[in-house]
Amino acid sequence: MRESSVGPVEYIGGYPTKETAQKFYDELDLQRAVEAYLWALPMASYGAMADAHQKLGAGDHAVIVADNSAEPQQLVLTANQDTIYMSGVLDLTKGPMVIDVPAGLLGTMNNIWQQPLVDIGGPFSPEQNKGGRFLILPPRYNGPMPAISYHVVKSDTNTVVFYLRAIPQSKDDLPRLQKLVRTYKQYRLAEAKNPPQMTFVSMTGKNADFLTHEGFEFFESLSRYVNNNPPRPQDMAMLGMLETLGIAHGREFNPDKRMEGILTEAAKKGRALAEVVAWHPRVPQKSLHPYDGSPWKKIFISEDPTFHSPDYLLIDQRTRYAFEAIGTSKSMTVAAPGQGSQYIGVYQDDNGQWLTGDNTFSIRLPKDIPAANFWSLSVYDNHSRSLIQNDQGRATVGSVHGTVPNADGSVDTYYGPERPDGVPEENWIQTKPGVGFFVYLRLYGPLKSFFDKTWRPGDPKLVK
Secondary structure: OEOOOOOOEOEEOOEEOHHHHHHHHHHHHHHHHHHHHHHHHHHHHHHHHHHHHHHHOOEOOEEEEEOOOOOOOEEOOOOOOOOEEEEEEEEHHHOOEEEEEOOOEEEEEEEOOOOEEEEEOOOOOOOOOOOEEEEEEOOOOOOOOOOOOOEEEEOOOOEEEEEEEEOOOOHHHHHHHHHHHOOOEEEEHHHOOOOOOOEEEEOOOOOEEOOOOOOHHHHHHHHHHHHHOOOOHHHHHHHHHHHHOOOOOOOOOOOOHHHHHHHHHHHHHHHHHHHHHHHOOOOOHHHHOOOOOOOOEEOOOOOOOOOEOOOOEOHHHHHHHHHHOOOOOHHHOOOOOOOOEEEEEEOEOOOOOEOEOOOOEEEEEOOOOOEEEEEEEEEEEOOOOOEOOOOOOOOEEEHHHOOOOOOOOOEEEEEEOOOOOOOOHHHEEEOOOOOEEEEEEEEEEEOHHHHOOOOOOOOOEEOO
């Protein structure tokens, strides 16, 4: 008998016994499943998004619309409560799709791996905020092309997820923007001469869950999307690991009890490890923190929106982002003053204490907040990474929400279970005791002072 990482094991003449081999195979399958969980988070997350969209009625000629922005009972990774959202899923297995985007919408289109296919609106969109028709081609498409001009987008996956935002400067803009998003169209290229009428599924007042599936369901969902999308050369090594677990393109997923138990355990461990990678990232501090000596963190830590460096895939950065947030675009990696948007997040106060609903914290934004369109501070439950649910029904303070500035133009905001005396309702977000939270600062139309750091937000402070 020998001692090993899996307990006592037996060898005969240097050969592992059948029982020893099974113990090590159990360990190997568990290790591979945990690594596969972390690696596949982008696909699993978007797969869950696609599933939820389809259940709500999205399809070839239907999208969902958050007319009054995201609502706390709708579980979706780090959505905002400032903009009107419109989102959908394209199924390219039946051929090319066309989207006809009105001017004034801002967003991105990703493949199922959350890699950007095209920016829509903003400085890196081919239509440059003017609106236009986009032709989305399936993987390896070699069919006929239309004679008229489109912005052509070549997808490497059959499942495509997109979201667009209509950007207000105040709540008075919302009625106009609600009408604007309903001028959007999508249809199959074969239907271009007579496109069917669009359906806009309103999310107002509805419950929804767009979060990544947990437990064994994570791998069930992953198997469906591996089957629905063609294998890509850059994924072959990890797809080979999934194959040893019974998940492969063109193969029915039918695990036995042993493998089902291993995958269920792997999903639990994978979730726990994703939390560690997200909240305790092992990256250089200068890469993580935009300001010296400040707890504010960059949300996106990569010069490439696909998380590739010249030499390797930034696997932990990719996992961190996919666990906490959703969707990527080129604009996330390039400074463009006055255009697009920029986000940073904070999870601890100025003394390193985690933000939880047991205490009250304040954040001061100095005057001249660098946002041409709007700014906001949104609070997220750190378990669901979704808007915190409270009695207010609101998880955001900001310029669209009527936050009250100080006499010098600075803004003091508060986060705690009870509103401090003298603090305007518009400047306070109710938190829940025992529940950790984090805060995103959003700047739409970020100005030069944000990028050159002549303006910086205050750090969270404990209110005693």
